[in-house]
Amino acid sequence: MHDPDAELVRRAGAGDPRAAEALVRRHLSRMTALARRMLSDAVEAEDVAQEVFLRVWRAAPTWREGQAKFETWMHRVAINLCYDRLRRRRETLDPDAGIDAADAAPSAPDMIVARERTAAVHVALGALPERQRAAIVLCHFQDMSNIDAAATLEVSVDALESLLARGRRALKAALQDHGGR
Amino acid sequence: MEGERMSIDETRVRAILAAYGAEPARWPETERQAVRAFLSTHGARVADAAAEACEIDAALSLAPAPEAPSEDLSARVLATAPGSNVVPLRQRRIGGFDLRAVGALAACALIGVVLGFGSVRGDGGDAAEADAAFGDAFALVAGGEG
Secondary structure, eight states: OOOTTHHHHHHHHTTOHHHHHHHHHHHHHHHHHHHHHHHSOHHHHHHHHHHHHHHHHHHGGGOOTTSSOHHHHHHHHHHHHHHHHHHHHHHHTOTTTTSOHHHHSOOOTTOOHHHHHHHHHHHHHHHSOHHHHHHHIIIIISOOOHHHHHHHHTSOHHHHHHHHHHHHHHHHHHHHHHHHO | OOOOOOOOOHHHHHHHHHHHOSOGGGSOGGGHHHHHHHHHHHGGGGHHHHHHHHHHHHHHHTSOOOOOOOHHHHHHHHHTSTTOOOOOGGGOEETTEEHHHHHHHHHHHHHHHHHHHHHHHHTTOOHHHHHHHHHHHHHHHHHHHO
16 A cells, blocks of 8 residues: 655655655644644644644654555644643543633624534534544544545544444534524 | 445434434535435435434534634744744843833833924924934934844
């Protein structure tokens, strides 16, 4: 299996700034988007993306093609960093952590229905158990194949499908609750 | 690589719809054709599952798109790459001082010089002397940034 990033990683690891720039151009947006959807916090998402690339630069000089696909490995690093931050949030017992204040704010009377629905989806996603959220983010928003997503989460494809199905059901239930209020 | 699966049963089609939704591009590659074939012949049997999958897909499509990363983030990330000699503005320092702080000090100095120059003119002092002082002040500020 050819890894489209392998050559860039090798060159970046050897100190080629153009290769590093190409990797950043190719992956920074996706890493930031992934972390943003996992953490619902733009600043923390940028911190995670930056940390992912610090690890990329450290790993690049010794990266060998044929292990995991490089992008899958990056996603795994990002997801684990997000899990760490979500765990720390739970430990601080902040009930609002993970949801931007603006998203959680009660809807203004003049808020249009579509915008309210968008906010409801965002909040419902943020309220999913983190592994279910990660599965949905990888497969739905990052457009990963089931095999790559399962590898990223270090689970079997069957387990991934279970996470996806439970996550989607929970999302639907949360949105029905929201609509019924 | 695992080959294309040619036949599939209703239970598996329901499981795929529940996990991956109604968009064929998201279905497992090795089962995609089989699911399509099943739906074209027995679609009515799983119409409820397909409708639910569509409904959840539509909800997910409403999730707001994350903003693009800032230019500053790209610069910070690139500054840490192997072989990089680029230092992002946020971290750039001169003589132990953060560049932004140095810039702010220089701006303050410039404003002070201009105000001082104005007061000299206002006192009716010698214009040539004031012009020279003004020029010296700019040279000082410019020299301080180098």
